Amino acid sequence: MAELDDPHREPGGVEVLPEHEEARAAGEAVVREPTGFVEIVTGRGWRETVLVPTLAVFTALLVGALIIAFTEPGSLAAWGRAGRDPLGALAASARAVGAAYRALLTGALGDPGRYAEAVRSRDPAEIARALGPLSETFVVATPLILTGLAVALPFRAGLFNIGGEGQLTAGAILAAAAGFSLTSLPGPLLLAAVVAAGAVGGGLWGSIPGLLKARTGAHEVITTIMLNFVAAFLALFFLSTEFFRRPDRTDPISKPIEAAFPHLLGGSLRLHAGLLLALAAAAAVAWLLNRTTIGFEFQAVGANPDAARAAGMSPSRTYVAIMALAGALAGLAGANQLASVTPSLTPGFSSGFGFDGITLALLGRARPVGVVLAALLFGALRAGSRSMQAATQTPVDIIVVIQALVVLFIAAPAIVRGIYRIGARPARAAGGPA
Amino acid sequence: MRLELRGITKRFPGVVANAGVDLTVEEGEIHALLGENGAGKTTLMNILYGLYRADEGEILIDGSPVRFEGPGDAIAAGLGMVHQHFMLIPVFTVTENIVLGHEPTRGRVGFLDRRRARRKVEELSARFRLEVPPDAVVEELPVGVQQRVEILKALYREARIVILDEPTAVLTPQETEELFAVLRSLKASGRSIIFITHKLKEVLAIADRITVLRRGRVVGTTTPAETGEEELAAMMVGRAVQLVVDKPPAEPAGPVLEVRDLVVRDDREQVAVDGVSLEVRAGEIVCVAGVQGNGQTELVEAVTGLRPVAAGTVRILGRDATRAGPRAVLRSGVGHVPEDRQRDGLIATFTIADNLVLNTYDLPPYARWIVRDEEAVVAAAEERVRAFDIRTPSVRLPVSTLSGGNQQKVIVAREFSRPIRVLVASQPTRGLDVGSIEYIHRRIVAARQGGVAVLIVSSELDEVLALADRVAVMYRGRIVDVLPAVRASRDLVGLLMAGARPGAEAAAGG
Numbered sequence: 001m002a003e004l005d006d007p008h009r010e011p012g013g014v015e016v017l018p019e020h021e022e023a024r025a026a027g028e029a030v031v032r033e034p035t036g037f038v039e040i041v042t043g044r045g046w047r048e049t050v051l052v053p054t055l056a057v058f059t060a061l062l063v064g065a066l067i068i069a070f071t072e073p074g075s076l077a078a079w080g081r082a083g084r085d086p087l088g089a090l091a092a093s094a095r096a097v098g099a100a101y102r103a104l105l106t107g108a109l110g111d112p113g114r115y116a117e118a119v120r121s122r123d124p125a126e127i128a129r130a131l132g133p134l135s136e137t138f139v140v141a142t143p144l145i146l147t148g149l150a151v152a153l154p155f156r157a158g159l160f161n162i163g164g165e166g167q168l169t170a171g172a173i174l175a176a177a178a179g180f181s182l183t184s185l186p187g188p189l190l191l192a193a194v195v196a197a198g199a200v201g202g203g204l205w206g207s208i209p210g211l212l213k214a215r216t217g218a219h220e221v222i223t224t225i226m227l228n229f230v231a232a233f234l235a236l237f238f239l240s241t242e243f244f245r246r247p248d249r250t251d252p253i254s255k256p257i258e259a260a261f262p263h264l265l266g267g268s269l270r271l272h273a274g275l276l277l278a279l280a281a282a283a284a285v286a287w288l289l290n291r292t293t294i295g296f297e298f299q300a301v302g303a304n305p306d307a308a309r310a311a312g313m314s315p316s317r318t319y320v321a322i323m324a325l326a327g328a329l330a331g332l333a334g335a336n337q338l339a340s341v342t343p344s345l346t347p348g349f350s351s352g353f354g355f356d357g358i359t360l361a362l363l364g365r366a367r368p369v370g371v372v373l374a375a376l377l378f379g380a381l382r383a384g385s386r387s388m389q390a391a392t393q394t395p396v397d398i399i400v401v402i403q404a405l406v407v408l409f410i411a412a413p414a415i416v417r418g419i420y421r422i423g424a425r426p427a428r429a430a431g432g433p434a
Numbered sequence: 435m436r437l438e439l440r441g442i443t444k445r446f447p448g449v450v451a452n453a454g455v456d457l458t459v460e461e462g463e464i465h466a467l468l469g470e471n472g473a474g475k476t477t478l479m480n481i482l483y484g485l486y487r488a489d490e491g492e493i494l495i496d497g498s499p500v501r502f503e504g505p506g507d508a509i510a511a512g513l514g515m516v517h518q519h520f521m522l523i524p525v526f527t528v529t530e531n532i533v534l535g536h537e538p539t540r541g542r543v544g545f546l547d548r549r550r551a552r553r554k555v556e557e558l559s560a561r562f563r564l565e566v567p568p569d570a571v572v573e574e575l576p577v578g579v580q581q582r583v584e585i586l587k588a589l590y591r592e593a594r595i596v597i598l599d600e601p602t603a604v605l606t607p608q609e610t611e612e613l614f615a616v617l618r619s620l621k622a623s624g625r626s627i628i629f630i631t632h633k634l635k636e637v638l639a640i641a642d643r644i645t646v647l648r649r650g651r652v653v654g655t656t657t658p659a660e661t662g663e664e665e666l667a668a669m670m671v672g673r674a675v676q677l678v679v680d681k682p683p684a685e686p687a688g689p690v691l692e693v694r695d696l697v698v699r700d701d702r703e704q705v706a707v708d709g710v711s712l713e714v715r716a717g718e719i720v721c722v723a724g725v726q727g728n729g730q731t732e733l734v735e736a737v738t739g740l741r742p743v744a745a746g747t748v749r750i751l752g753r754d755a756t757r758a759g760p761r762a763v764l765r766s767g768v769g770h771v772p773e774d775r776q777r778d779g780l781i782a783t784f785t786i787a788d789n790l791v792l793n794t795y796d797l798p799p800y801a802r803w804i805v806r807d808e809e810a811v812v813a814a815a816e817e818r819v820r821a822f823d824i825r826t827p828s829v830r831l832p833v834s835t836l837s838g839g840n841q842q843k844v845i846v847a848r849e850f851s852r853p854i855r856v857l858v859a860s861q862p863t864r865g866l867d868v869g870s871i872e873y874i875h876r877r878i879v880a881a882r883q884g885g886v887a888v889l890i891v892s893s894e895l896d897e898v899l900a901l902a903d904r905v906a907v908m909y910r911g912r913i914v915d916v917l918p919a920v921r922a923s924r925d926l927v928g929l930l931m932a933g934a935r936p937g938a939e940a941a942a943g944g
Binding site: 036038039291292293294296299300303304306307308309310311312313314 | 759770777778784788801804
């Protein structure tokens with residue numbers, strides 16, 4: 001252990017840079033700030049990977065509660081009388097927030113009372129009704145898992161894929177074409193063709209920014225954003241063609257595709273096998289990243305492209321491969337939607353799943369498990385927000401605000417660390433060498 | 435100004451970085467602080483500069499105790515520090531960098547007085563013979579000049595004691611000479627200098643007194659007149675060190691690496707390698723000597739497939755490798771120790787184990803088809819950590835937790851554990867301590883004894899003279915001469931490196 005008395009190195013592998021020595025000498029503990037893009041996105045240690053995201057969501061929900069308290073009419077009226085009755089105003093706010101969030105929760109996970117009743121009645125229809133909200137949560141989460149992976153995977157190789165939206169659309173165009181034209185195929189084969197077409201379409205679309213980066217150095221952030229627009233207008237163009245257009249309609253909508261994922265819990269619940277596909281994709285991405293030579297190359301290129309190249313890897317090939325894979329994942333999300341809840345391609349088909357993927361990848365710390373958990377959370381918020389609006393008139397848009405706040409708190413972890421005073425790991429707690 | 439440190443002790447969790455260190459620096463003295471990487475030199479200086487607080491001990495200036503709460507106090511007390519990694523703003527001019535933080539202003543609002551700033555810089559520059567272009571942007575200056583800017587910054591803040599942390603690590607031999615001249619003129623003006631280094635020759639050349647640190651303790655204080663390289667090395671390392679590599683005479687076989695009329699362009703499309711022909715035979719060490727930036731980097735990159743060849747050919751083991759990519763070159767039996775280990779040699783966030791297989795990760799036993807075998811990687815890593823004496827508690831730690839010397843050993847271990855026939859190593863011991871240098875040199879000689887053709891690029895003359903069987907001197911993209919080891923004297927190689935053609939004697943050897 002002759003090397004350990006270097007002040008830049010703390011036992012336990014925590015590196016302290018000279019610029020932090022001043023703060024440290026003043027008694028503050030400073031952990032080396034991550035410097036690389038990949039390091040920042042993925043985070044290190046349980047504080048950054050678990051605690052900060054959890055607190056970010058919690059804080060966003062708190063801010064959301066404040067917004068509800070000051071916008072809900074009843075609560076607002078009570079605040080108008082706050083001079084005379086401050087406790088009443090507080091109580092009204094608490095009631096408004098409580099009602100909204102309770103509706104959100106039961107809308108996402110189901111009503112416990114209903115579950116109990118359904119179990120007692122032993123009526124399958126009752127049970128299905130009780131499970132309805134949970135089923136909706138999973139249905140919304142399914143495409144989110146896929147687009148979240150489409151952003152998380154490139155993150156690990158140092159690429160920022162903002163093109164999930166376009167890749168999803170490109171995948172959906174091809175998947176739709178397969179779904180309404182290959183109708184001579186038997187059901188399961190047609191479904192497989194739709195899924196494959198979605199992956200291929202998205203993959204091809206994703207490989208364009210990969211190729212542009214590899215060949216010309218064009219930054220993927222710019223090219224993927226631009227290709228989102230191209231894909232959207234391409235969809236519009238295809239929807240104007242004889243081949244795509246539904247003959248009995250004047251608005252741009254495609255012929256319905258004739259394949260659908262089988263429902264998992266009977267016909268009355270929308271929960272479908274697409275969820276299994278998404279979970280399998282997450283497992284496959286995790287395996288690829290952590291267990292294979294391809295994942296090793298991806299991460300090597302992401303962490304240090306110069307060293308990767310000197311060691312014989314090809315960063316340009318990696319860029320193309322990773323963007324094609326990411327595109328394929330987003331394309332799968334498009335196929336998933338076609339084969340389940342929205343069987344026709346329309347101009348607004350994607351409804352922002354591609355962009356949500358960025359939030360999810362950030363919240364999930366670019367890890368497949370994290371993405372799945374984040375997607376389930378947002379699926380729950382989305383599904384629950386509809387019941388919330390119906391029950392309490394709290395607009396569903398509050399969910400968009402919460403989602404935005406989550407991104408803010410994740411992207412600027414210093415805020416969360418500051419609020420909860422957890423930022424730095426005390427140097428003393430670093431412990432001795434393993 | 436006389437500085438005294440008494441009984442300085444600094445503990446980090448689990449480690450004592452400084453244990454009761456006493457150090458006295460007299461006015462007008464160049465005091466060298468010598469020690470291996472991790473001996474506690476930097477910690478001691480950070481305490482002195484107010485960056486750390488000592489757990490025990492005191493600092494006295496001219497006999498009275500002082501307390502530094504931060505660098506601001508240290509600067510006010512007349513201390514100046516030139517860090518190993520310069521603290522300059524690359525896009526600012528020399529003048530702006532020097533006055534930064536203490537800018538001359540005019541008017542009540544405090545407008546920046548650029549003219550006065552520039553005049554002060556010119557004044558200082560002339561007084562200490564530190565030539566700098568006051569209006570040049572710092573990032574466009576060579577490192578030697580950037581260092582002068584750092585020194586001027588300290589002088590501008592009226593430093594009486596200037597601390598230089600490994601100042602020569604980034605300098606060419608000429609720049610080092612120029613720095614020494616500057617240090618002597620500072621000394622003549624009554625200023626004191628603390629010179630932190632691990633290079634023995636420099637210490638003996640410039641220091642008035644030498645204090646050696648080992649494992650946080652003062653091993654001894656001596657003067658250049660009383661000691662020599664051997665003794666200093668032994669003090670630093672704690673055992674006798676062999677400074678000269680034991681090397682049986684070369685018995686070269688056939689050529690393995692053949693470079694013919696090679697032309698390579700640099701990033702700015704300028705010709706960097708201009709018609710170089712060179713041949714390395716099995717069982718010999720050829721060193722390319724030269725001041726940095728004379729095309730050596732581009733030559734190595736072209737040979738290892740990292741940079742396209744504009745003209746000429748490269749043959750490895752008799753096969754054409756002119757257009758081969760890095761992987762093809764590596765797999766054809768070439769080991770590569772890159773010049774910049776942080777940038778090209780290692781992935782800092784990856785574990786030691788993964789870095790040890792960075793170019794063999796996809797081959798058995800480390801992978802079957804595309805599935806990696808983590809256990810095989812770790813098992814191999816543990817074996818190599820033992821075999822190459824890499825000091826770490828676990829191979830699963832990020833490689834960034836290792837010291838520079840151990841990081842370099844990781845690269846050497848990785849390359850030497852593959853079946854290689856050619857070794858291309860750039861600056862293989864730059865920034866390393868004596869112990870690590872000795873170790874890596876021994877390994878390179880052992881490889882040569884095993885029949886490997888070794889090509890070394892180094893700007894350290896000592897290294898070139900210690901290792902080479904033949905010395906190829908590179909100047910402005912050309913090889914000006916190839917000397918057999920017996921004729922490669924320090925003076926002759928130094929002259930050739932500087933671009934001189936020392937008459938018929940050299941011509942006969944070329």
